[in-house]
Amino acid sequence: MSATNTRGQATGPPRQAAWGPPYLLYLGDAPDELAIKTARGLAYWRPQWCLGQWRGPSCQASLDLPDMTAEQARAAGADTMVIGLANPGGVMSPQNVRDVVIALEAGLNVASGLHQRLDAHPAIAQAAARTGRVLFDARHFPDSIPVGTGRPRSGRRLLTVGTDCSVGKMYTTLALERELRRRGVKADFRATGQTGILIAGGGVPIDALVADFISGGAEWLSPAREDGGWDLIEGQGSLFHPSYAGVSLGLLHGAQPDALVLCHEPGRPHMRGLPEFRVPDMKTCLEANLQAARLTQPNVIAVGIALNTSKLAPPAAMHACRAAEEALGLPCQDPVTMGVDRIADQLLTCVAS
Amino acid sequence: MSATNTRGQATGPPRQAAWGPPYLLYLGDAPDELAIKTARGLAYWRPQWCLGQWRGPSCQASLDLPDMTAEQARAAGADTMVIGLANPGGVMSPQNVRDVVIALEAGLNVASGLHQRLDAHPAIAQAAARTGRVLFDARHFPDSIPVGTGRPRSGRRLLTVGTDCSVGKMYTTLALERELRRRGVKADFRATGQTGILIAGGGVPIDALVADFISGGAEWLSPAREDGGWDLIEGQGSLFHPSYAGVSLGLLHGAQPDALVLCHEPGRPHMRGLPEFRVPDMKTCLEANLQAARLTQPNVIAVGIALNTSKLAPPAAMHACRAAEEALGLPCQDPVTMGVDRIADQLLTCVAS
Numbered sequence: 001m002s003a004t005n006t007r008g009q010a011t012g013p014p015r016q017a018a019w020g021p022p023y024l025l026y027l028g029d030a031p032d033e034l035a036i037k038t039a040r041g042l043a044y045w046r047p048q049w050c051l052g053q054w055r056g057p058s059c060q061a062s063l064d065l066p067d068m069t070a071e072q073a074r075a076a077g078a079d080t081m082v083i084g085l086a087n088p089g090g091v092m093s094p095q096n097v098r099d100v101v102i103a104l105e106a107g108l109n110v111a112s113g114l115h116q117r118l119d120a121h122p123a124i125a126q127a128a129a130r131t132g133r134v135l136f137d138a139r140h141f142p143d144s145i146p147v148g149t150g151r152p153r154s155g156r157r158l159l160t161v162g163t164d165c166s167v168g169k170m171y172t173t174l175a176l177e178r179e180l181r182r183r184g185v186k187a188d189f190r191a192t193g194q195t196g197i198l199i200a201g202g203g204v205p206i207d208a209l210v211a212d213f214i215s216g217g218a219e220w221l222s223p224a225r226e227d228g229g230w231d232l233i234e235g236q237g238s239l240f241h242p243s244y245a246g247v248s249l250g251l252l253h254g255a256q257p258d259a260l261v262l263c264h265e266p267g268r269p270h271m272r273g274l275p276e277f278r279v280p281d282m283k284t285c286l287e288a289n290l291q292a293a294r295l296t297q298p299n300v301i302a303v304g305i306a307l308n309t310s311k312l313a314p315p316a317a318m319h320a321c322r323a324a325e326e327a328l329g330l331p332c333q334d335p336v337t338m339g340v341d342r343i344a345d346q347l348l349t350c351v352a353s
Numbered sequence: 354m355s356a357t358n359t360r361g362q363a364t365g366p367p368r369q370a371a372w373g374p375p376y377l378l379y380l381g382d383a384p385d386e387l388a389i390k391t392a393r394g395l396a397y398w399r400p401q402w403c404l405g406q407w408r409g410p411s412c413q414a415s416l417d418l419p420d421m422t423a424e425q426a427r428a429a430g431a432d433t434m435v436i437g438l439a440n441p442g443g444v445m446s447p448q449n450v451r452d453v454v455i456a457l458e459a460g461l462n463v464a465s466g467l468h469q470r471l472d473a474h475p476a477i478a479q480a481a482a483r484t485g486r487v488l489f490d491a492r493h494f495p496d497s498i499p500v501g502t503g504r505p506r507s508g509r510r511l512l513t514v515g516t517d518c519s520v521g522k523m524y525t526t527l528a529l530e531r532e533l534r535r536r537g538v539k540a541d542f543r544a545t546g547q548t549g550i551l552i553a554g555g556g557v558p559i560d561a562l563v564a565d566f567i568s569g570g571a572e573w574l575s576p577a578r579e580d581g582g583w584d585l586i587e588g589q590g591s592l593f594h595p596s597y598a599g600v601s602l603g604l605l606h607g608a609q610p611d612a613l614v615l616c617h618e619p620g621r622p623h624m625r626g627l628p629e630f631r632v633p634d635m636k637t638c639l640e641a642n643l644q645a646a647r648l649t650q651p652n653v654i655a656v657g658i659a660l661n662t663s664k665l666a667p668p669a670a671m672h673a674c675r676a677a678e679e680a681l682g683l684p685c686q687d688p689v690t691m692g693v694d695r696i697a698d699q700l701l702t703c704v705a706s
Contacts, residue, residue: 147596147597148595148596149595149596149627150595150596150627150629150630151627151629152629206564207563207564207565208563208564208565209563209564210560210561210562210563210564211559211560211561211562211563211564211567211599211600211603212560212561212596212597212600214564214599214600215595215596215597215598215599216596239602240648242501242502242503242568242606242607242648242649243500243501243502243503243565243568243569244500244565244568245568245602245603245606245645245648246564246567246568246599246600246601246602246603246604246606247564247565247567247599247603248599249592249598249599249602250564250598250599250600251599253595253598253599254595274502274503274504276503276504276505277503277648288644291641292598295593295595295598295630296595
């Protein structure tokens with residue numbers, strides 16, 4: 001698969017390009033806006049890659065993109081159709097399957113972030129074989145990875161960590177990439193989840209690796225780097241989530257981060273999916289992450305806090321950020337409403353380049 | 354597969370018996386004693402299950418068991434032939450493959466702890482299909498497991514944790530099972546590695562699970578238990594091993610241990626396989642494990658230290674144990690040379706039953 005930002009500009013470990021932008025975003029018969037979360041992330045963070053959208057007759061969601069059929073998208077230069085849907089079961093409807101076959105017949109590769117593999121459908125597997133097109137499943141990782149070694153490697157790396165799952169780690173990491181690039185600093189988003197992988201055009205679905213290879217996967221994702229640029233690594237889970245903390249710890253050790261940014265959603269009543277578990281306080285969570293990170297990167301520091309204040313009124317959001325700054329002595333911003341400029345300042349000031 | 358201790362006595366999560374003791378231990382053409390580590394563990398910890406050994410013409414190792422062919426073992430009542438070999442590549446030689454086919458033809462099931470799956474060899478897969486015999490790979494886990502929940506469950510659980518890999522966690526856990534059973538306390542070894550799984554007749558190869566399911570695997574392995582007995586869970590890796598700490602943390606969270614036993618090898622120069630990494634001191638390691646374990650089991654305590662003193666002379670071993678007792682305030686024994694009676698005393702005294 002392609003690990004390129006725009007064709008030819010490497011932003012990930014070197015790999016053979018087999019699919020990539022420009023993209024047609026497939027929205028199918030999405031019942032609401034939430035169902036196209038993946039497509040929306042792609043259109044928001046990589047607008048230059050997205051030529052158009054393909055909506056089914058009963059689709060209830062839309063992006064700010066031209067409507068196209070697969071044939072029209074191919075004629076306009078699209079390389080790959082991305083299934084931009086996220087649904088609870090992670091499976092495709094019979095209509096989705098028929099549409100994927102149409103896209104393959106039109107000459108497009110097809111990429112998906114769903115749980116179910118594209119080639120689990122015989123009609124899709126046969127159409128791909130017939131047309132010679134590529135199927136890419138962001139949740140599956142075909143490459144073999146060595147176990148992690150913890151050995152120091154060159155390059156600068158930042159990792160987002162969280163008090164919980166789904167608190168804005170991907171968004172924060174991408175916002176930092178945009179901010180650093182705006183300043184002329186080389187910086188590349190390194191994706192660890194399916195939506196991030198589709199946005200980055202590459203990455204490692206870290207929670208889908210075999211357990212022995214978690215830290216090895218993070219080392220593979222952000223190899224030694226000599227150009228002075230930053231690898232900005234998307235965090236996963238939380239050291240305090242009873243279901244997934246092992247993934248978070250392996251990622252932390254493999255990432256060898258110079259810098260951490262802590263992500264948090266104020267007011268969340270409990271850990272995602274687990275009403276019995278309270279969200280840890282930020283200070284405890286950050287200290288635990290720093291402590292664990294020191295095993296492979298003794299000089300790790302925290303450079304900021306990213307709050308997801310989407311459920312707060314603006315004055316309450318400002319108050320939450322100020323309170324966090326005072327409690328932790330670090331710049332705190334909501335990346336969506338306030339940007340990440342002060343976190344980037346802290347990063348560039350405090351980590352020697 | 355069978356999760357029974359002796360036929361019919363459940364010692365693991367309820368499963369359908371498909372293979373199990375009595376065993377014929379296959380030693381093949383083992384070049385030295387190290388190569389039959391798995392078989393030796395089985396013969397030492399479950400002598401009542403082991404009817405005989407099958408040695409090839411150039412085998413350089415032996416157990417204290419009668420030599421038998423597959424046909425003789427079957428006639429003597431053996432159910433399963435266990436490939437008792439451990440080799441660096443984890444693969445079978447052509448002679449091994451031929452012998453497995455002979456065993457299947459003789460009516461035996463076959464179990465293996467090697468990396469390579471038994472049915473990766475077409476001759477074995479075909480022979481199993483032809484004879485209706487079962488192939489069991491201890492490193493592969495066919496069942497689907499839910500993600501961990503961290504919810505409290507009934508029963509008493511002990512987990513062995515280590516400063517490093519391969520410091521004696523399996524041996525210590527099995528020694529505690531033997532000691533508790535000797536005292537009439539219900540206690541069952543819960544295996545998390547391939548040798549342990551063959552010894553237990555069941556378990557979860559925890560480091561072979563998909564990363565998202567580590568803690569779920571530990572919960573599955575030691576479900577709620579109402580009979581007042583102990584689940585003694587075999588630890589894996591170390592929170593301080595840069596390659597595998599994610600596995601250790603997920604296992605710690607999923608195990609919800611009431612009690613920890615810390616395992617350590619004095620004098621080990623560095624972490625296994627990683628000359629750059631020092632072994633952590635025992636106090637730091639134990640505190641980190643207790644701290645992390647409290648997420649899902651706030652009342653967790655440490656009840657002892659198990660030292661592997663195999664490289665020390667007896668006076669130095671005694672000195673190392675006394676020093677550890679003074680430093681950590683816990684009973685310390687080498688399970689091989691001193692037993693685990695004082696650790697068992699501490700466990701039964703300090704954890705309310």
